[in-house]
Amino acid sequence: MRVLLFTGKGGVGKTTLAAATGACLARRGRKTLVVSTDPAHSLSDAVGVRLSDEPSEVDSHLYGAQLGARALVDDVWDSLRRELASALSGLGVDALDAEELTVLPGVDELLSLSRVQRLADEGPWENVVVDCGPTAETLRLLALPDAAVGYLRRLSGWRSTTRVARSVDRFAAHVESLRALLTDRDTTTVRLVLTPERVVAAETRRTLTALALRGIAVDGVVVNRMMPAAGWWRGAAASWLRTRRAQQDEVVAELRQGGLTGRTLRTVEHRAVEPVGVEALLEIADELYGETNPLVGESTATTLLQTTEVDGGFRLRIGMPLDKDSEVALARVDDDLAVTVDGFRRLVALPEALRPYTLTGAESDARGLVVHLEKPE
Known part of the structure; x- marks a missing residue:
């Protein structure tokens, strides 16, 4: 398939x-x-x-x-939404508020x-x-x-x-x-x-x-x-x-x-x-x-996360294409790294070994972002 x-x-x-x-x-x-x-x-x-x-x-x-x-109705979601609304009401949440809280965006x-x-x-x-x-x-x-x-x-x-x-x-x-x-x-x-x-x-x-x-x-x-x-x-x-x-x-x-x-x-x-x-x-x-197979294309098989140990910490490579004018922002959110590129954001779960380390900087090259992580003093 x-x-x-x-x-x-x-x-x-x-x-x-x-x-x-x-x-x-x-x-x-x-x-x-x-x-x-x-x-x-x-x-x-x-x-x-x-x-x-x-x-x-x-x-x-x-x-x-x-x-x-x-027009699509998913039985699993509908039953879950009704059950959650009922449970929230039982916890003292107003019925109308409970209904709003159980609407999944999108x-x-x-x-x-x-x-x-x-x-x-x-x-x-x-x-x-x-x-x-x-x-x-x-x-x-x-x-x-x-x-x-x-x-x-x-x-x-x-x-x-x-x-x-x-x-x-x-x-x-x-x-x-x-x-x-x-x-x-x-x-x-x-x-x-x-x-x-x-x-x-x-x-x-x-x-x-x-x-x-x-x-x-x-x-x-x-x-x-x-x-x-x-x-x-x-x-x-x-x-x-x-x-x-x-x-x-x-x-x-x-x-x-x-x-x-x-x-x-x-x-x-x-x-x-x-x-x-x-x-x-x-x-x-x-x-x-032409005569080629429509199913066959080329995809740059880049691993999203690659880690390299260096003196005093790690370098974490996030593999993705970056335009020279891309706006990039990074932040730690608990055990995740929040990566935002040109308004698109994703929380990337850090490998367990890197979670004690602190984000100290980043740089970009042709293959993506390189994030610097150092161990706190």
């Missing part, structure tokens, strides 16, 4: 490229599900078939589903991701291609398993009833399995989609860093809507095309030189006609993959 997650800034064409990848895999005889968690609901438009929450056949070996987060998005995992586990698919929402929503979505685990750990600090304890444990185990799926590099990888514009490219580099912080592998980048070469054409339109294409080529060259080393970068030309339907999607797939 392979799971490919496609994401990118809104409007860059990620839905079309996700659908084209699924159509290509299906045409090569692999039973494939393309599922969308994007609130825009444009997957139906791309494949030319009306889709719903339940997978339906689009073409031979190709199936599609379009998830509506608000639960709708978490249920969407949970539904994708269930489809992957229970369906007959060899591959699942996910059309995620725009980058900001996707990063929040992919951060939710970590956030939910922290939330549930705090809840499990008090165990008012055995029934609540069982519900917390069931939901925590479910979220842990979801996190394991996302961080399993052999199963799940991300493909980032962008258009060849510097503002979009800058966001893509920040996304690479944010995903690395989560331990999620990016194995490919697709630059969509490249202008066609003007060739021997003459006139104002041809001149405009050459100028625009030259600018786009500069952006692609900068991407290749900075931050994307070790990841497959593919390009797709802009179409004059909107691609709708399986045959149009297969034309894009031919340009995108």
Whole structure:
């Protein structure tokens, strides 16, 4: 089983490229599900078939589903929420306050991701291609398993009833399995989609860093809507095309030189006609993959944490791509190291041997951050 997650800034064409990848895999005889968690609901438009929450056949070996987060109901979460509200009320918390305290932020998005995992586990698919929402929503979505685990750990600090304890444990185990799926590099990888514009490219580099912080592998980048070469054409339109294409080529060259080393970068030309339907999607797939395997990309297999002992302390390397203009902040929070890069934050659990040591400084290089930890006097 392979799971490919496609994401990118809104409007860059990620839905079309996700659908084209699924159509290509299906045409090569692999039973494939393309599922969308994007609130825009444009997957139906791309494949030319009306889709719903339940997978339906689009073409031979190709199936599609379009998830509506608000319509999803998870029995485990609902029962847990009711039990927690009841337990809090029993402790003297007002009923309305108890209800508010048991609302997990982002639960709708978490249920969407949970539904994708269930489809992957229970369906007959060899591959699942996910059309995620725009980058900001996707990063929040992919951060939710970590956030939910922290939330549930705090809840499990008090165990008012055995029934609540069982519900917390069931939901925590479910979220842990979801996190394991996302961080399993052999199963799940991300493909980032962008258009060849510097503002979009800058966001893509920040996304690479944010995903690395989560331990999620990016194995490919697709630059969509490249202008066609003007060739021997003459006139104002041809001149405009050459100028625009030259600018786009500069952006692609900068991407290749900075931050994307070790990841497959593919390009797709802009179409004059909107691609709708399986045959149009297969034309894009031919340009995108040619004779290569759509499942094979390149991912820089960097271990998130590596420690090296030095005189008087340790050096802790946090492996992640950093842009030269990235804003980085570090802080100790109990036994964790809070790492914030360009507004994206993650608590990284320090190895037990390093917990007595004090954070004294940090530096960055081409492979990420190097944190200095020294033993207190």
